[in-house]
Amino acid sequence: MHATHTPLRGSIGLTSPEALQACPVGAGRPRISAQVSCVATPTRPPTSNTAKRSKVEFAKENSDFLRHPLMEQLVTEATNINEEAAQLMKFHGSYQQDNREKRVAGKGKFYQFMMRTKQPAGLVSNQLYLTMDDLANQFGNGTLRLTTRQTFQLHGVLKQDLKTVFSSVIKAMGSTLGACGDVNRNVCAPAAPYRDRPDYVHANELSNQLADLLAPQSGAYYDVWLDGEKFVSMGMEDPKVTEARDFNAFGTNFDNSPEPIYGSHFLPRKFKIAVTVPGDNSVDLFTNDLGIVVMCDDSGEVKGYNLVVGGGMGRAHRNESTFARLADPIGYVDKDDIFHVVKAIVATQRDYGRRDDRKHSRLKYLVHEWGLDKFRAVVEQYFGKKLQAFRPLPAWEFKDYLGWSEQGDGKLAYGVFVQSGRLQGEVKKALRTLIERYELPICISANQNLILQDIEPSWKADILDTLNKAQIKDVVDVDVIARLSIACPALPLCGLAIGEAERAMPDITVRLRTLMTHLGFDESEGPVVRITGCPNGCARPYMAEIALVGDGANSYQLWLGGSPAQTRLASVFLDRMKIQNLEKTLEPLFFLYKQQRRPAEAFGDFCTRVGFLALRTYSAGYVPQKGHAELPTVNLESELFEKLQARAQLEGKSLAHLASEAVRQYVI
Missing domain, CATH: 1.10.1220 (Arc Repressor Mutant)
Structure with missing residues (x-):
């Protein structure tokens, strides 16, 4: 944060963290003087040293809250929209893409659009799933993709079909609003199907409430996609959410604005939230801007929430000023304060996150530069009182919810493994058959899998038979390396991709299993492997035990040392590795691991304990087994x-x- 950066809010200034001692903070919400100075107030008048802003900031400010020039660009004869409209399009849930493999010489780029839904907690109604399946066949490339944030992505939509596709999702009680762009993204929660666990039930409810709290409010979404038609959702917003959004005693809101929380500039960058329960890290909690842990008493009643802040995966190759970061514990709040503290954290990022350089605009950079104490102090001013001490937690564990489980209400759930989240061909048809036949709702997991819910026990045999005929493996038959893996879409659609990921993953998992079998490992053993086509980290590679991060054609950065429970960052082991050298690179490490590991020690834990110097030294003298x-x-x-x-x-x-x-x- 540059000292000359001025906050965009204009009603109430913030005291410096040091001045907090003079501000009476107690159990209630104190009054704050409008005469105090802002944390980032420059020493000279702003007119003499104006803070810089990126082009995207001006596009947002001049858009009439995300309407123009998008509305004009969508009705032109061109197959694409201009750059300014493309930036606004993200807020509506879509990225303009270029299919590099369908380009025709002399005709330029082959433009198409990816649409992403917003599914808090990954929950998808039967009606919406069937709608998405239809849209994929009629207007997409025939496939559906399950993302690492528990949403759908529909690829291959042409500009001329966008309005039909978006309006169809809305009318099926779905939404894409805020699935992309500089706002709160999809709120994640465990894909646990337990109806008899109050903590999990509440995590799902809270994720939906937070999605409502932080959803854009101006109505531009309906102006663009429904021509301003009033559309009433089946789900009514919780009155407590509405009340919390309107509350503005401490400067979290813009008065009389169509966007009371975001204002005309929205956030500096995307903002990610995950909600979970103690011990369940199926959502990669520490990779989020804000992580929330539901804290219950012994009877299952929610008492409050632990909070962690400042996580994020995005970085750039060989740019040390960009980095992946784990979220830090910041404190605890009582149950009734959760909406207010979330607003306080969002407002802090909104007003003090950098807007001049989008590579440094995420919340993690603000927390890193300020330090946790200063960040907490500013949040407490927007919150109106002190955060309580972070409560003790049990050890974290990754859970994927694959296979059969009992919901606790007499019904069953079945988790289906979907490699890299791509639903296509016979797999997609079989799932459509079951979901339509039994009117099943589903849940998308943060590991790109699909959980069929509300299954009557009498349906079990037919469901297994239908899946088996489509060659869908039961979880016990899925190799553990594939089961734990994640990959982003990468080539040919993602404009940021510089290498393969999703299409490379199946072959890489087979090669790793072949290598480990050759070295004598049991089939039940395997590391967490993640692959991305670029360093931006959509598949959260920097948490994996082994990560391949695209760095060119058939070239990857190799990261090692994450933990199976996703609680420790990996580190760069090799700056560049050709994919044909995968076995040559990993064989000595696997061999040493097998010889020197401790009981039940995971590969990532072993790499961290031994250290990279020892691993590199050992590798230098290693003689391949087959030779x-x-x-x-x-x-x-x-x-x-x-x-x-x-x-x-x-x-x-x-x-x-x-x-x-x-x-x-x-x-x-």
Whole structure:
């Protein structure tokens, strides 16, 4: 944050963190003087040193709250919309893309659009699922994609069909509003189907309430896609949400604005929230701008919430000023304060997040630059009182909810593995058949899988038979490496992709399993593997035990050392690795891991404990296992051979590895 950056709000200034001592803060919400100075108030008048803003900031400000020039661009004869309209289009839930593999020489880019839905907690009604399936066949590329934030993506929509597609989603009680753009994105929650767990039920409810609280309010969405037609949703907003949105005793809102929380500039960048329960990290909690943990008493009654802030995955290759970051614990609030504290955190990012450089505009950079204490102090001013101390939590665990489970209400749920989240072909047809036949709702998981819900036990046999005929494997037959994997869409559609991800993942998981089997690992063992086509981190690669981050054609950065529970960042092991060198690179690491791991130690934990220096040193002298039989033989005395064998076992090396090292030291 530059010292000259001025907040965009104009009603009430903020005191500096040091001045908090003079501000009476108690259990109630104190009055704050309009005469106090802002944290980022420059020492000179703003007119003498005006803060810079990116082009996107001006596009937002001049758009009449996301209407223009998008409305004009959508009705032109061109197959695309201009750059300014494309930026606004994101707020409505769509990215303009270019299918690089369908370009025709001399005709320029092949424009099409990706539409993303907004599904708080990943919950999808039967009606909406069937609508999305129809739209994929009629107006998309025939596939549906389940994202890492529990939403649908529909690829291949042409400009001329956008209005039909968007209006169809809205009329099926769905939404795409805020699925992209500089606003709160889809709010995640565990895909747990438990109806008898109050904590999980509340996590789902809260995710929907927060989505309502932070949804854009101006009505532009309906002006663009329904020509201003009034559309009444089946779900009414909780009056507590409406009351909390309107509350403005501490400067969180813009008075008399169509966008009371966002104003005409919206947020500096996207804002991500995840809600979960203690111990369940199926949502990658620490990768979010704001993570919320539902805290219940022994009877299951919600008492309050733990909060973590400042997570985010996006970065740029070889730009050290950009980085992935884990969220930090910031405090705890009582149940009735959750909407107000969320608004306070959003307002802090809105007013003090950088707007001059979009690479540094996420909340994580503000927390990193200010430090947690200063960030908390400013949040508390918008909140009107102190945050309480963060409450103790149990160890985190990743859960994928695949296979059969009981909902607790007499019905069943079945989690279907969908590699990289792509629904297509016979798999898509079979799922459509079951979801339509039994009128099933579904839930999309943050690991790109699909959970069929509300299944009567008597339907189980037919469901399994239908899935088996479509070659959909039961979870017990899915390789654990594939089961834990995530990949982003990447090429050919994503404009940021510089390498393959989704299309490369199936082959890479097979190659890793083949390598591990060759080295003697059990089929139940396998690391968390994630692949992205660029460093922006949509598949959260920097949390994986092994991550391949696209860096060119068939070239990847190799990251190692994340944890299976997604609680530790990985680090760069190799800056560039050609994909054909995957086995050559990982074989020595897997071999050492097998020889020296501790009981139940995961691969990522092992890499972190041993350290990269030791891993690189070991790799430098490693002799591949399949080449041992072809190596020349050397005769040794029996006693010397036995000592060499014992030393090799002690150091976790093969005889060929240790012997080569010893001879190399002597002759070189």
